[in-house]
Structures are given as structure tokens and as C-alpha cells.
Amino acid sequence: MQILNGNQILVQSIINLGGTFFSGYPITPASTIMNEWVRFSKKNNKLKFIQSEDELSAINMAIGASLAGEISFTATSGPGISLMQESIGWAFAIEAPIVIVNSMRRGPSTGMPTIGSQGDILQTNFGSHGDYEIPVFYPSSLENIPFYTYQAFVTAEKLRTPVVLLLDGYLSGLQKNINTKKIMNIPLVKKSLEPLSKNEKTRYFTGLVTNEDGDVRSYSVDDYEKWLNHRLQKIVPLKKNNYYQYIDNNSDTLVISFGINEILCKDLSKKNINVLIINQLFPIMDGVVDIINKSKNVFVCEINKGQYISILSALIKDKELKFIEIKDIDVPIDNILRKINAG
Amino acid sequence: MLKKTPIWCPGCGLYLLNSGLANTLTRLGWNKSNTVIISGIGCSGRTSGYYDLDSIHTTHGRAIPVAEGIKVGNPDLNVIVFSGDGDLLGIGGNHLLHASHRGLNINVICNRNDIYGMTGGQASPTTPLDWNTKTYNEQIPKYAIDSFNIFRDLPKFYYARTSTSNPANLFKILRDGLSFNGFTYIEVLSPCVTEIGRLQHKDNVQENIEYYKNFITDKQIKKDPLYLEFVEVRNES
Numbered sequence: 001m002q003i004l005n006g007n008q009i010l011v012q013s014i015i016n017l018g019g020t021f022f023s024g025y026p027i028t029p030a031s032t033i034m035n036e037w038v039r040f041s042k043k044n045n046k047l048k049f050i051q052s053e054d055e056l057s058a059i060n061m062a063i064g065a066s067l068a069g070e071i072s073f074t075a076t077s078g079p080g081i082s083l084m085q086e087s088i089g090w091a092f093a094i095e096a097p098i099v100i101v102n103s104m105r106r107g108p109s110t111g112m113p114t115i116g117s118q119g120d121i122l123q124t125n126f127g128s129h130g131d132y133e134i135p136v137f138y139p140s141s142l143e144n145i146p147f148y149t150y151q152a153f154v155t156a157e158k159l160r161t162p163v164v165l166l167l168d169g170y171l172s173g174l175q176k177n178i179n180t181k182k183i184m185n186i187p188l189v190k191k192s193l194e195p196l197s198k199n200e201k202t203r204y205f206t207g208l209v210t211n212e213d214g215d216v217r218s219y220s221v222d223d224y225e226k227w228l229n230h231r232l233q234k235i236v237p238l239k240k241n242n243y244y245q246y247i248d249n250n251s252d253t254l255v256i257s258f259g260i261n262e263i264l265c266k267d268l269s270k271k272n273i274n275v276l277i278i279n280q281l282f283p284i285m286d287g288v289v290d291i292i293n294k295s296k297n298v299f300v301c302e303i304n305k306g307q308y309i310s311i312l313s314a315l316i317k318d319k320e321l322k323f324i325e326i327k328d329i330d331v332p333i334d335n336i337l338r339k340i341n342a343g
Numbered sequence: 344m345l346k347k348t349p350i351w352c353p354g355c356g357l358y359l360l361n362s363g364l365a366n367t368l369t370r371l372g373w374n375k376s377n378t379v380i381i382s383g384i385g386c387s388g389r390t391s392g393y394y395d396l397d398s399i400h401t402t403h404g405r406a407i408p409v410a411e412g413i414k415v416g417n418p419d420l421n422v423i424v425f426s427g428d429g430d431l432l433g434i435g436g437n438h439l440l441h442a443s444h445r446g447l448n449i450n451v452i453c454n455r456n457d458i459y460g461m462t463g464g465q466a467s468p469t470t471p472l473d474w475n476t477k478t479y480n481e482q483i484p485k486y487a488i489d490s491f492n493i494f495r496d497l498p499k500f501y502y503a504r505t506s507t508s509n510p511a512n513l514f515k516i517l518r519d520g521l522s523f524n525g526f527t528y529i530e531v532l533s534p535c536v537t538e539i540g541r542l543q544h545k546d547n548v549q550e551n552i553e554y555y556k557n558f559i560t561d562k563q564i565k566k567d568p569l570y571l572e573f574v575e576v577r578n579e580s
Contacts, residue, residue: 021412052408054437057438062412064399064410067399068416087402196417203398204398205400215347
């Protein structure tokens with residue numbers, strides 16, 4: 001048993017699953033991830049670290065190291081993710097496996113650096129230009145951070161895609177006396193992409209659209225369709241995952257949420273309300289859509305102005321999803337119940 | 344090394360520069376089992392697609408961070424960054440500043456044609472003040488950047504400036520620079536006949552050569568009427 005906070009659990013999980021490279025730039029509340037990584041790397045030669053001069057180079061260094069054979073990641077917060085958007089789109093185009101940790105804080109702009117939020121959910125999949133989709137995992141308690149960290153890395157390596165691992169500022173700083181068995185018993189992740197210079201045929205990693213022969217000088221729309229569809233279809237199998245927690249109290253009312261709100265939702269479930277906590281935000285799981293279709297009154301609670309509800313509403317045709325904004329995590333549960341009863 | 348016909352205009356300095364680089368790689372024994380080439384965006388940035396090596400075509404200005412990540416990830420690889428002056432000194436200027444101070448053993452080759460060629464002739468960070476470009480603005484002039492200033496106080500680097508008018512010197516500098524065990528930066532003045540030549544009254548080869556011969560950037564430069572050469576190597580640890 002050890003007293004650890006969310007960021008420390010994240011770093012120890014990554015080290016135990018075989019992560020070897022981290023490049024980052026300090027930003028609240030993700031700077032402690034960097035400090036913790038360096039603390040471990042001083043005792044372990046296999047862990048590599050570069051402190052970059054800005055977030056733009058942090059993510060590009062991590063992508064370079066990933067192509068060279070390391071299991072790499074970078075960690076930042078909202079303002080850093082805004083800077084990294086072009087490179088996230090580039091990683092999607094060249095099919096580079098990389099995990100980007102976003103410990104969300106209040107925005108926009110400098111905002112409130114020390115208060116957590118859930119305001120970067122739409123940015124994970126709509127921040128860069130063009131049509132693209134990348135998987136997003138979001139642990140909801142200190143206990144399931146190791147599991148979803150493992151899912152993020154194994155998905156990134158298997159499907160050769162960038163993956164966003166969300167945390168909020170609350171989870172990053174939340175401390176608990178925790179049983180470290182789950183952190184230690186995490187399986188190893190292996191690289192699936194042949195490292196640079198070790199492949200039989202030479203490869204050209206480019207953001208340009210290429211045709212099947214690897215030629216960039218193609219101007220036909222068919223080549224574009226094939227290139228894009230190959231990348232978009234890769235993550236469709238993830239829709240079959242069951243990465244959610246559903247508490248069924250046989251009620252008419254369903255409350256959906258994620259992240260730090262799990263604590264609030266567990267209290268709500270004791271008042272005989274059905275509760276759904278989602279841990280994989282993108283792609284949207286078929287199981288989630290089924291549960292929403294089976295329920296009568298559906299409320300979505302988020303610490304933002306209504307981001308994930310807009311994505312779910314596009315898929316649900318027969319009823320209107322209702323939004324409840326969680327202003328802060330120590331809101332009394334009666335406030336939420338009042339809003340639910342008011343409809 | 345070169346396996347496709349490049350898209351560059353006839354008369355472009357990139358043809359000679361890449362011949363020199365390919366020749367150098369063969370002489371040094373660098374091939375697809377131990378070398379990676381990374382390039383940015385622009386005409387110079389299309390280079391990486393023409394080599395029989397694992398090659399990476401990054402977003403604008405981010406070739407150097409990718410190279411540093413690769414070098415730390417696998418220190419046994421020979422890493423070459425090949426890009427243009429707009430990519431390395433404009434949007435990527437910050438990365439060059441910090442990478443030179445980190446001092447990893449990567450090789451940066453800058454094809455310096457003093458223009459943004461692919462987008463049609465806009466002024467670049469190294470365009471001299473008296474040149475006429477599509478974005479020449481008399482109200483807010485901007486002095487040209489001398490990249491040697493970044494390296495001035497460092498204890499260990501290989502810095503060279505030469506031109507494509509000087510092939511023997513260029514090939515020797517490429518050989519020495521790539522085999523140097525430290526941060527290497529080779530700047531090669533090269534003509535962009537399509538965008539520069541016809542905008543400056545320098546649309547004949549002789550005037551272009553005269554311009555490069557008389558180019559002075561620093562008091563230490565050896566102004567030789569026949570050749571252009573400036574090499575500074577420091578190797579204190």
C-alpha cells in the first residue's frame with residue numbers, strides 16, 4: 001500500500017508496461033508526470049527523457065522515438081494540446097503509434113491552471129484539420145488508471161494510431177492510499193511497427209496522400225478515398241469494446257458521465273437511478289448506444305458546457321438527451337437530483 | 344540512392360546538392376541499414392522521398408525535433424536532416440537554436456536559396472534586404488538572419504557555409520561534416536532560378552555566380568575570388 005496521486009500512478013503504470021521514452025514541456029497539472037518520470041529514469045537506464053523547448057517539439061520528438069523503436073508518450077494540458085494539433089494530424093496520416101496524455105484544466109486560453117475540467121473532449125477528435133478519428137480513453141478513478149493506460153498503449157501499438165489518454169486536473173492530483181498490485185501486474189506492450197532501418201523494404205513516412213505504390217504525385221480522388229478510408233476503418237473494431245460501467249437500478253432515468261464524476265455517479269446510483277460511466281469516449285461504443293436506446297430519460301453530466309452530449313445526440317434519433325453542467329466536484333448531490341426531477 | 348525523377352525545376356541547386364549527398368553516403372558506407380533522412384516542407388523537403396533509405400517527411404519546421412527523438416531512441420542510427428532556409432530558420436528556427444545547444448550527433452543540411460520557392464517567391468528569413476521578392480515591403484524591412492550566430496558560443500559543433508557553385512569544396516564539406524561526431528550544420532547557397540532569378544535581374548547564370556562569390560556574412564570569411572568557403576569546427580568537450 002502506498003499513498004499515490006493520479007499522475008504518479010500513471011507514470012508507474014507506463015514504466016511497468018514497457019514505456020521507454022518521454023518528451024515533455026512543463027505545464028500545470030502535468031508537470032509532475034515529468035518530474036516523476038525523471039525520478040525513475042535516474043535509477044533505470046532504459047528510460048529515456050528529453051525536456052523539449054516547447055510542446056511542438058515534445059510531440060515530434062515522441063513520434064520520432066516511436067518510429068525508431070521506443071514505446072513513447074508525451075503529457076501536457078489543454079494549451080499544449082492546442083499547439084500539438086498539427087502533429088497529431090500528422091501522426092494519424094503516417095500511422096505512428098503514440099500516446100498523448102491530456103490532464104485537462106479549465107480553459108480556454110490560460111484559464112484556471114489549477115482547477116480540473118472536462119473541457120477538451122471535442123478537441124481530441126476535432127482539433128486538427130481534415131477528417132480523422134483517433135481513440136480516446138478516460139479513466140474514472142485512481143484504481144482504473146493502470147487498466148486504461150494499458151489499453152491506450154496497446155491500442156496505439158496494435159492499430160498504429162495516435163491515442164489520447166485523458167485525465168482531469170482532479171484525478172491528477174487526487175491522492176489515496178492505494179494497493180499497488182494492479183500497477184505492478186500490468187502486461188508488457190510490444191512494438192508492432194518495425195523500427196527505422198530494420199525493415200526489409202525502405203519506407204517513406206509522409207503526411208502527403210500517397211497512392212498504393214507509395215507515390216505522392218497522385219491527383220485522383222480515388223487515391224484519396226483509399227488512403228483516408230484505410231486509416232479511418234482501423235479503429236472501427238473498437239466500437240465493440242465494453243469499456244463502461246453500467247449500474248442498472250431498473251429506473252426510467254439514466255445518468256451518463258465520465259472521469260472524476262464517477263464518485264458523484266456512484267452516490268446517485270444509491271438513489272435508484274441508472275448510471276453509466278464511460279471510459280472509452282471515441283469511437284462511441286455500440287453498447288453505450290444500446291443502453292441509451294433502452295432508457296427513457298437520459299441526462300449527461302459534464303464539467304463543461306455540453307461537449308460529449310453533442311456527439312451522443314447525433315447518434316440518438318428518438319429522444320432528446322438532457323444536459324446537466326457540473327460546476328465543481330463538491331456540488332451537493334441534491335442539486336443534481338433537483339435538476340433530474342425537474343426534467 | 345536516388346530512385347525516382349525529382350520534381351525540381353531545371354537549374355535548381357538541389358540536383359547538385361543531392362548528387363553530392365548521395366555520393367557522400369556511398370563513400371561513408373551509410374545505407375538503408377544504418378541511416379535515416381528527415382526533411383521538412385518545401386522544395387528542399389521533397390528530398391526524403393527520393394532516397395532508398397527509411398525517410399520521413401514532417402510538418403513544416405519540425406524536422407529537427409523528429410531527428411532528435413530518433414537519435415535518442417536509437418543512438419546507433421546516422422540521422423540526416425535535409426531542409427530549406429524557410430523551414431529551418433523561420434518556423435523551425437527555435438528548434439535549430441535548441442538542438443544546436445543540446446549537441447546531439449545529428450547532421451543538418453540547409454539548402455539555402457533565400458526564398459520560399461514552392462509557394463511562389465515570398466521572402467525568407469535569409470533573404471537579403473536589397474532583393475526584390477513577391478513580399479518585399481519597404482515599410483517594414485527585415486534584416487537577414489545569419490545562422491552562425493546561433494553557434495557562436497558553443498564548445499562543440501561543425502558549421503560550414505558553401506555553395507553549389509563550388510562542387511569539390513561542397514563534396515569535401517559534406518564528407519567531413521557527416522563524419523563529425525557532434526552537431527553538424529552545413530549551409531549550402533543554391534540558386535532558385537524560377538523564383539529568384541527572374542525577379543532580380545539575375546536571370547542569367549553569370550550574375551547568380553557573381554552574387555554568391557561576393558557574399559560576405561562575417562569578418563572571418565575567406566573571400567577567395569574563385570571559391571566560396573567558410574568552415575568553423577569546434578571540438579572541445
